[in-house]
Amino acid sequence: MIPNIAAFKTLIKDRVGLHFFNGMEGLLNAALHQRIAERGKESFEEYYEILCVSTVEFDKLLSLLTINETYFFREPDVLDIICDKLVPRILEQRSGPVRILSAGCSSGEEAYSLAIKLHQKYHDKFTDNVDIHGCDIDTKILDKARAANYSSYSFRGVDPLLQQTYFTRNGNQFQLHDVIHNKVKFHRANIVKEQLLPKFDIILLRNVSIYFDVETRRILHFNLLSMLQPDGALFFGNAETLANNFGILKLKQEFGSFYFCQPQASRTQAPAPGVQPRIITPVIPAEAPFVVAPVPSAQQCDSWIKKALACVADKRFTEAEEWIGQVLDSDIDNQEALVIKGAIALEKCEFEQTALSAKHVLEL
Ligand SMILES: C[S@@+](CC[C@H](N)C(=O)[O-])C[C@H]1O[C@@H](n2cnc3c(N)ncnc32)[C@H](O)[C@@H]1O
Structure with a gap:
């Protein structure tokens, strides 16, 4: 029993959005016990004080709390739409590169899957046509993404020929080839509180918002609004889309799939493509229709x-x-x-x- 568990929950939710619903409390309990045991013999109250001031310690705890489940070519229908429909359409309208972000990228499989698909499509023009980034809050998992070295667990259902084409086997591990590896850049960013800019043409935010409550998801939408190009597309996981329809971004159905785009009114001039990302703290408009009303009975x-x-x-x-x-x-x-x-x-x-x-x- 952790006496001040509510204080830990509030601190974590305020900082990174993760919400420990009743079923998830066990994960938080186990992580707090593990960190306190690893550090020595602090009380929970002492550990809480340290967590408030030490970003290093906060990151260590966070790595135990994030759920990093992912694999190559997960929910492939959306990857097909991006590669076969959206990227070609953008390239018809202007020159590249098309900027793509895998937000909550975990160990990188999603970003690299897109890169592989786009490489198959564009070959020599791959470098000029697309610019692919991944971001995550978990520094430890980002190290794994940058290493691009995977076990067979990441290749559930992947065509063995494709695996052989893009990876070199080394014992039980598979190393991604440089042509794809070098093309994806990873950043540590808190998608609830920070913006990666310049804006993106396509953002994937799949299997991340399920760990946030409604209040945090609304804040997240304002943040994403500022990161999405005027004609950009934002994809949630197939099962998450409708629970994210707050009317902040506009829900659109195209090519048999749903994605969010800018509401017409907030369309602005797109910045020049090809610039490296910078991370800034967002401005959530004061007049935003984000009101935490008392919950009706x-x-x-x-x-x-x-x-x-x-x-x-x-x-x-x-x-x-x-x-x-x-x-x-x-x-x-x-x-x-x-x-x-x-x-x-x-x-x-x-x-x-x-x-x-x-x-x-x-x-x-
Ligand atoms: C289940 S994985 C999803 C991986 C991938 N998008 C997919 O669909 O396969 C969720 C990831 O979201 C990340 N995450 C959670 N909160 C975040 C935040 N506030 N900012 C950025 N990433 C976050 C976690 O660290 C975790 O790696």
Whole structure:
């Protein structure tokens, strides 16, 4: 039992966004016990004081807390869309390089998978056409990404021929060839609080936001808004997209997939491509519609749902949507509200919205 566990949770969430839901508390417990044992015999209170002032110690604890699960060509449909549709379209509109970021890149497999695919497509023009970066909060895992030396565990489901083409076997390990290795640059960055600039044409942020609560995900969206080119595309993991639809970035469906893009109003002039990234602390607009409202009770949500249903029965759909909006504002994953939202959209023949709501409920 850790007496001040809540203080640790708050410190970590405030700094890097990671939220220890009930099921994840065991991970935090184990990591704190491990670090305290490794350091000597500090009390939890003493260790907390050290954590507040020592970035080195914070990073060590963080490496035990991040979940770095990844592998080559994970969720490949999105990689195909980027390589076969989006990058060629951008290159038709302007000269390269197309700037791509794998945010929360872990040990680098996602960024290198894209690089391999793009190399297969562009061969000699690969270097001029694309500029690929990865960033992560975990310094230890970034060392692994930079080393680009992998065990067979990273190649689940990868075509053996492709593995032979781009990697050299050394015992049980596989070393990525320089042509791909040298093309991807890695940076230590906190995607919730820092921006990597200049802006990117394509950002992948897959299997990262699942560790953040709604409040942090909203902050994250404002940050991403500032990092995305006017015509850029931001991809979440397939199962995460709808839970990230806050109306800050615009959800778009294209090529059978969903991604986020800039809302029309915030489009600005793109900076010149080809510049090395710099990391800055973001400015979240003071007037941003990010309000942490008091969480309504379950009874309050039930009452709004009843009001919405009464409106639907009377075919007063706009009013019904307002009640449902109130529920979803406080509980984005409220399944009953999502079903009603989908049903209203169906009544209004808004089939895209119907499909979005249905997909969201199915994912839940
Ligand atoms: C499960 S891995 C995802 C890897 C890869 N994107 C994929 O989909 O296979 C999640 C990664 O997000 C990183 N991460 C968590 N919080 C972060 C933050 N605030 N800023 C940057 N990276 C973060 C973790 O260190 C971890 O390596």
